[in-house]
Amino acid sequence: MIVRRLHIRRWLVLFYFSFDTDDHRRIMDALVWANAPDSIISKVSENISAGNFNEGFCFSNPLERKTVVGVGKTDTGPEFLNTTVHEVAHIAQHIAEEDGVDPFSEEFAYLIGNIMHDISDIVCEMSCPRCRCE
DSSP: OEEEEEEETTEEEEEEEEEOGGGHHHHHHHHHHTTOOHHHHHHHHHHHHHTOSSOEEEEEETTTTEEEEEEEOOSSHHHHHHHHHHHHHHHHHHHHHHHTOOTTSHHHHHHHHHHHHHTHHHHHHHHOTTSOOO
């Protein structure tokens, strides 16, 4: 599993990439840290325990400005990219809603772009391991 801590605006985002069942406890601890409700913790726990490929999740606590997001193991590079972009969209939506950013604005587009920039090394490696991405 690859872990990335991002500081986006005044938010702290813990991003877990390529997690599997062995990473269960660490992700549950992160959700507790973010004060996720038991229903969310239970749902994410079930999904991780199932060990399915191509799974992701995103939980945000807007009061504490904390987000925990994960992209599990995927069966193809394009699926990794798909799941990652899906979860990044959720992060941007949560931040935009709390910070009053119009989802049709350039500011919102830059928010998504900045998140992707901050994880581009991981996305590049995981979505196409044969590519040379620098």
